[in-house]
Amino acid sequence: MRDVLVSLGMDGMKIILEDRSLNTTENAQFTAEILKGKGFSHPLLVTSAFHMPRSVQNFERAGVKVLPYPIGFYSSRAYQTNLLSWVPTYSAMRGTGLALKEYMGLAALGLKR
Numbered sequence: 310m311r312d313v314l315v316s317l318g319m320d321g322m323k324i325i326l327e328d329r330s331l332n333t334t335e336n337a338q339f340t341a342e343i344l345k346g347k348g349f350s351h352p353l354l355v356t357s358a359f360h361m362p363r364s365v366q367n368f369e370r371a372g373v374k375v376l377p378y379p380i381g382f383y384s385s386r387a388y389q390t391n392l393l394s395w396v397p398t399y400s401a402m403r404g405t406g407l408a409l410k411e412y413m414g415l416a417a418l419g420l421k422r
Contacts, residue, residue, distance in 0.1 A: 333360075333414070337367035343375060357381040359407055363414045370418075 315321045327343055330336035344352055351374070355365045356381035368375045381402060 310409055333364055333367050334370075337364070337371040337373065341368070341371040341373045351376065354380050355380060359383065359411055363418065366415070366418050 311321065311324050311326060311420075314324055325343060325347070327340045330339050344350070354361070354364060354368060354375035355378045358381055361377050361379045365375060365377055405408060
């Protein structure tokens, strides 16, 4: 991510990385520590649109009110039904897998209450 921001013209010295987390919950907790230490109180949360609900919940549990900025939306295109339309595609299976992961993550957060 740092390389992308620098390639877009951002000063690398102004980029603060959270690089200890292994999951979304840890990312929210460690980022909350960084924000508090730097005196930041209104962060922008940029993540995939499908991941945003769980990310926001994790940050709220860590005591951080974020402004969500979802990216990477999935959308449908015009669809014509034929015999091959019933055969699963890689992208459809991948999307199903991503959705299941997010729903399971949201369910796990609900059980932690």
